[in-house]
Amino acid sequence: MSQVSAPQDGGFLLDAEDVEQISRAAWYYYNDGLTQNHIADLLGVSRIKVSRLLEKGRQTGLVELRINSPHEGSLRLQEELVAAFGLTDARVVPAAEGLPAAPRIGRASASLLTQGLAPNDLLAIGWGEAVSTTLRYMAPVFPQTNVSLVSLTGGVSAYIGNTGLYGPQGFAHLIPTPLRVSSPELAEMLRVEPYVRHVLDMALTAKTALIGIGSVARSATLVRYGYCTAAEIELFTRQGAVGDVLGYFYDRDGQILDLDVHRHVVAVTPEDMRQIPSVIGAAAGPEKVEAILGLLRGRLANILVTDEPTAKELLRRI
Amino acid sequence: MSQVSAPQDGGFLLDAEDVEQISRAAWYYYNDGLTQNHIADLLGVSRIKVSRLLEKGRQTGLVELRINSPHEGSLRLQEELVAAFGLTDARVVPAAEGLPAAPRIGRASASLLTQGLAPNDLLAIGWGEAVSTTLRYMAPVFPQTNVSLVSLTGGVSAYIGNTGLYGPQGFAHLIPTPLRVSSPELAEMLRVEPYVRHVLDMALTAKTALIGIGSVARSATLVRYGYCTAAEIELFTRQGAVGDVLGYFYDRDGQILDLDVHRHVVAVTPEDMRQIPSVIGAAAGPEKVEAILGLLRGRLANILVTDEPTAKELLRRI
DNA sequence: CGCACAAAGGATCATTTGATCGTCATTCTG
DNA sequence: CAGAATGACGATCAAATGATCCTTTGTGCG
Incomplete structure (x- = not known):
């Protein structure tokens, strides 16, 4: 671990x-x-x-280019996604072969959030690269709008340093544990630990959440950060996993699998997360398609940020 | 007229x-x-x-450059203005000799409004060049956020065409009269006309208003649009006028003067406008200083958008 | 039908911009 | 304290950009 x-x-x-x-x-x-x-x-x-x-x-992100139109990339694709998956909203960034997808998705989610958050709002965040990148671009926005952050999972503090956001004081309420711990017992103890409990409860009061969508590729971020081994991912895949949210793996219909690893996770459950009215899932890339499809089929998120090729592929495989 | x-x-x-x-x-x-x-x-x-x-x-304004910081121009000046005049907020655009002030102020107010308006909000607008310029930059924002406009005064439709906003249908509720009419009787008849009455009432329910601040220079916009003659302005000045809001002239303490011309105006009164929680006044330039001072002293607006030289002058003359 | 006119698109070239590299200052390290 | 490493800064120059002018394509009107 x-x-x-x-x-x-x-x-x-x-x-x-x-x-x-x-x-x-x-x-x-x-x-x-x-x-x-x-x-x-x-x-x-x-x-x-x-x-x-x-x-x-x-x-x-101090200087943000705001496009005052929903046409980012393709209005048509956005509308089709909304219709096809019963979403509340969608953002599709234009296609651009050769450019790294992560920062592009990050900018798009940051822009969506900047528009959607009211002063003093609470923003719940999950785990993943998309979240991390988004936060980096939003760093200048927080002090201005007085928006607070609350984490849905452990392990967030490991990468939040990258974003230029300062410490956990003030506006960031982070679960001070790893995403996954070595035993179910420890996980349970942490979950009932007062501060952890407090943050988990608070996260569910947020009106908006931003979550990453994990793929089950050997290159998955979970693997790269050492939370899972490639072998485990392999195993989960054989049990039907197509992706993960908040550290929980789900199948192609978005049903959370009954895996041992879930008992090691310190995080809000996807089921509880349904209490949050706006859940924004952000991901792009061919390897994410299955994961996104499952997530949307299971209605685990109601807003999607992705890019043009991914959107097309999603609609093709509907 | x-x-x-x-x-x-x-x-x-x-x-x-x-x-x-x-x-x-x-x-x-x-x-x-x-x-x-x-x-x-x-x-x-x-x-x-x-x-x-x-x-x-x-x-x-489709592509808006958003600066995610209140430092536009000078944070210090903004804070000083807020403190000195008991404002809710202020924006100061950087100094730039030689550049026309109007579009710069327009962009700043547009940016302030774009950030401050929630979807489906109602925005009340007054009369003047600053308002017109602001609306032009905001044109792409309206269809997106579904914000509606309502006019505080007559005469607005005369220049709203410039802004690229379409007709009075849908999201713009404009008082379909000139700002000033030829007799007090006609003004009164118009004010009680059902649709006019309706718009005037609706305007007062807005949470945000954007108003211009008129100077009493011979080059005042009121004169250029033919609502007043230079001679009249001259006369009002001798009676103590330093500026106008919504077509009503006020003195250096922001007290509305008792002038005959006010009975010819079809507009919400500045007194009634106090019901609106956020009233944004936008103006800049040496000739506007006295007018702005009066407006702020009389608390007829609680948010100011201006430029750096004007802000400095305001603070000097406090 | 032809003409004038306006609007949109494209070529040219001066200006503006940012990538690269070298210098200097500052900080970390042994 | 020397030396190395890091980062800020500025000069140079190739690349990118946009102002200007010119061509083309409609469009209305005599």
Whole structure:
């Protein structure tokens, strides 16, 4: 159960002065249409620095490109997904061969959440790369809107450092345990531990949840983080698993399997998660298709963020 | 009381296909960082067309650059304004000598509103250039969020065409009269006319209002649109007027003056407008300083959108 | 039918931009 | 404290971009 560190690149941290300069530069550049040279004069820095400020702004999500239209990628595909799976909403990012899917999905979910969250809302988060990437892009949004985070599963703190979000104090309520522990007894003890219990309960009061959708590929994030071995995944697959949510494996109809491993998990159950009105599942890629299909068939999420090829494949296999 | 047409440039209309192409191009360009050449290949159009699509997206507000930080311009100035005038919030756009102020203020208010409005909200709007410019940038937002508009004054339909918003059907409830009419009797008859009455009442149920702040310069928008003559403005000034909201002139303490012209106005009164929890006043420029000061002293608005030089001047003259 | 006109698309080229590399300062480490 | 490593910064130059001008394609009107 060794827990390797994230294979991602480091976090992006901004101090107050950065934020001020980036915001100012971004305003001049994007809204006023000034050249970087002109901005450099206004800010009293070199032109190249302006270029870097803008770059940093985009990278961190401080500067967000918002497309005021549901047409991101394809309105048609979005509508078809909603109709086909009885969803509340869907986002489909445009196709782009060769580009890594994770950050693209992350941006899309971040944008969806930024629009959907009201000030002081509570956002419940699951486990996975999609969640991690989304949070990174949302980092600048939290301090502004005063949105709090609460985790649906253990193991979240292992990667939340990547996102540039600070500590568990204040606005992040994270379950301070791994996602999976070595024995059912320990898992049970942790679940009834007051603070853990408290966070689990609180998570269910959120109006919005963001969850990753795990595939049962040998390259699954669960494996890469050391939560499962490839052999276990292999075994679960033979028992009918097509994917996982919150560490629980389900079959092609979205029914949670009766697996031993589930008794080792410290997390809200998918069944309890149904109490949350908006559950956003985010995933893309050919290896995720089966997992997404199962999740949607089982109505374990009602909003989907994915990309164009994946959406097409989902609709084909309906 | 002749009503000249808007001195603005024409509206920007987008059809569904434009929206699709622009959204896609914008996603590829800003989020994925692809070059325009690459995007041209993906979309099957010429590179230069991609350039124009992106340009159009920014112009129309379909592509909005959102800065996820309250630091637009200067956090310090914003905080000082809030403290000095007991405001709920403030936005200060960065200084930029030589750039026309109107579109910059418009973008800032549009951004503030886009963030603040919930789906299905009702937005009350006053009269003026700042309102008109703001609405232009918000045009793509309305169909998406299902926000409805309601006018606080007559005369709004005269310029709403500029914004790319369609007709009064559906989401815009506009008072179908001029702002000012030729006799007090006619004004009174209009005010009690059922539909007008209905809109006036509805406007007061909005949770958010956006209003312009009129100066008493000879170049005031009221004059340019033919609602007032320069001579009248001159006269009002001698009676203590420093500015107007919704067609009503007030003095340096924000007290509405007892002027004959007010009996010719078809609009909600500033007094009634206090029922609206968030009243956003938007204005900038040296000639507006006195008007803004009066408005804020009289607590006729509790959120201010302005630019950096204006904010500094306001704080100096406090 | 032809003409003028406007709108959209495309080619050219000056400007703007960001990738690359080298320098300097700062911090970590032995 | 030296040395290495890291990161910030700026110069250079190739690539990307958009302003300008020109061509094409409709569109209305005499």
